[in-house]
Amino acid sequence: MAKKQIEPPVPADMMPQHIAIIMDGNGRWAKKRGMPRTFGHVQGAKTFHKLLRHAREIGVKYMSFYAFSTENWKRPDDEVHALMNLFRQYVKLAYKYFDDRVRVVLLGDKQDFEPDLQKMFTDLEHDTGEFEKMTAGIAANYGSRREITDAAKRIARLVQDGKLQPDDITEELFAQHLYTAGMPDVDLMIRPGGEQRLSNFLLWQCAYAEFYFCDTLFPDFNGDELDKAIVEFARRTRRFGGL
Ligand code: IPE
Ligand code: IPE
Numbered sequence: 001m002a003k004k005q006i007e008p009p010v011p012a013d014m015m016p017q018h019i020a021i022i023m024d025g026n027g028r029w030a031k032k033r034g035m036p037r038t039f040g041h042v043q044g045a046k047t048f049h050k051l052l053r054h055a056r057e058i059g060v061k062y063m064s065f066y067a068f069s070t071e072n073w074k075r076p077d078d079e080v081h082a083l084m085n086l087f088r089q090y091v092k093l094a095y096k097y098f099d100d101r102v103r104v105v106l107l108g109d110k111q112d113f114e115p116d117l118q119k120m121f122t123d124l125e126h127d128t129g130e131f132e133k134m135t136a137g138i139a140a141n142y143g144s145r146r147e148i149t150d151a152a153k154r155i156a157r158l159v160q161d162g163k164l165q166p167d168d169i170t171e172e173l174f175a176q177h178l179y180t181a182g183m184p185d186v187d188l189m190i191r192p193g194g195e196q197r198l199s200n201f202l203l204w205q206c207a208y209a210e211f212y213f214c215d216t217l218f219p220d221f222n223g224d225e226l227d228k229a230i231v232e233f234a235r236r237t238r239r240f241g242g243l
């Protein structure tokens with residue numbers, strides 16, 4: 001039987017180019033079921049994978065997933081450890097889905113990961129680097145303030161070395177030093193899980209993003225929920241400061 005084609009929820013010209021999602025609520029989802037928080041992360045990871053494939057099917061070109069923040073290291077060791085192992089598992093899984101032609105870009109500072117995981121991420125970025133169907137940004141050890149500070153440092157060094165003049169520093173040049181270099185600004189920022197905050201995610205890139213919050217805990221956030229957010233996005237009027 002032929003595979004059922006998934007229809008985009010809105011016409012192609014009304015689709016957001018870049019969607020970002022804060023994958024929040026895994027712990028509470030598990031707690032509600034009397035299970036350990038790590039079980040919520042296992043379910044959340046499954047949801048992530050389904051959502052990524054759904055987004056690809058409906059023609060989303062860029063999607064960034066907040067998986068682990070620079071602040072999340074504060075969590076208990078066993079939870080952090082479980083999350084690191086999920087990263088390992090899903091990097092391996094990505095190789096089984098090569099036919100999907102999804103380019104993976106790691107948003108975050110790899111240096112704080114164990115050496116084997118650093119290498120896995122670097123290899124995956126390299127091995128998917130030419131894929132053109134969709135770009136998936138995986139925000140792991142991501143913090144927007146760290147990203148912006150690091151960009152400033154790198155630019156300062158270029159100036160110090162005489163490779164750049166202070167007046168050469170434009171918004172475009174600055175953006176090229178962020179992890180999201182080459183990706184468009186975020187059009188639609190989604191946060192499931194009931195909280196209404198950014199938690200240090202893509203502060204620069206969200207300057208004119210539309211925000212969508214919902215109470216669904218991330219493990220339950222499925223393709224239909226994503227479609228709903230996109231339909232709501234398409235209803236909004238964006239002015240970018242104009243009239
Ligand atoms: C989001 O779910 C996943 C990560 C931050 C790694 P949480 O773990 O924050 O789940 P809640 O918010 O405690 O329910
Ligand atoms: C944001 O969720 C980070 C990720 C989803 C990866 P948190 O659960 O860490 O955010 P706060 O602590 O509620 O702001």
Ligand code: MG
Nearest residue numbers: 024025026193
């Ligand atoms: Mg949370």
